[in-house]
Each structure stands twice: as C-alpha cells, then as structure tokens.
Amino acid sequence: MDRSEAGIASCIRLAREGQQEALNELLAAHRNHLRVLAVSCFHREMQGKADPSDVVQETLLKVHENFRHFRWTTELEWMSWLRTILVNHLTAFQTGFRRERRNVTREEPLESLVDRSSAMLRHFGSAPGPWPSQEAQRREAAAISELDPEDRDVVILRNLHELDWNAVGERTGRSPDAARMLWARAMQRVGGRLEGRVS
16 A cells, blocks of 8 residues: 555545445554554553553444545544544543543543644654654554563653653653653664664
C-alpha cells in the first residue's frame, strides 16, 4: 500500500467504491495510531478493567460496520473520523467504569485528551518546523505501540502528556531518576525502530 497522502486518498476512494481490501488496508495502516491514542487516554484506575487494544478493536469493528457513512476523501478527514469513533468507545467505557466508583473526580473530557494526544503525537520526535506527515505519525505511533508496556507508558506520560519526572515516577511506581533512565532507554528503542522503518 502506498502510504503517501495521495496513496491514502486513493485507498479511501477504492474503499468507498466497495473494495474490501482497500478498507482493510486503511484500518491496518491506522491501528497503531489509534492504539497509542487509546493507551494515552486510559486512566490508571481503568487498567485491568479493559485493555486499550480491546477498545481499538471495537473501534475498528464499528468503523468497518459504518464505513458506508464516511463521505470524505482525505487522510486527515479519515483520521478525524477514526478519532471520533474511538472517543465514543472510550467515553462509553469510562462512563460504565465511573458508575462503579463511589467517588467520582472531575477529569479532563476524553475528547480533549484524545485531541491533545493526537496533536502531541504530530510533534513527537520531530525537529522544530512543519508538522510531520501523516506517514511519519503512523511510523511513530507504530514504534511506540510496539514497545513493552512499561516503556510505552513512560514515553506516553512524558512525551504525550508532558508530565514532569516526579509525576512520571509516581505514575510508574519509580523514583524520578529511575523513570528518566527508563524513558531514555525507551526513546532509544523508538529511535531504532524509526530508523529501521526509514531504511
């Protein structure tokens, strides 16, 4: 599959014309991006109740079922539609989870979290300048999603949520220095995976 903007737009057109293989390729190309967004929005208390991968799978199933309603043509519009469906699933899960809790604290709306994480992912690992391409975002999301869970968590907390080292350490059960060292190793692994995808 051609993962340039033009290639994705062509794949969207083919999928809208009823070519199932094109839709499957679109879903596969953006699975990792959705997974990183889902993981970044899962609260610690929600972990163990469900896996972000399950939410992503449900999102992809819903996308598959409702693709006939997708009326747009660009990858940006496609990704926006995917994020909307992901937010709906995350919201439904979080609402059910909060009903089980006695003390409900006020938390940032999931839509804002997903949008913020998505915007931060555009800047992840990139030098100052224009936002990276959608293909670069997919590579970065794939590299993050393939990390071991503890590595992935520390990268998401530091790079996407922009927490300081004390907060990262607290969320991961480590000292700030240990969290920083774990993050540095995780970033080396991300960098290695990105280099492997480019070459």
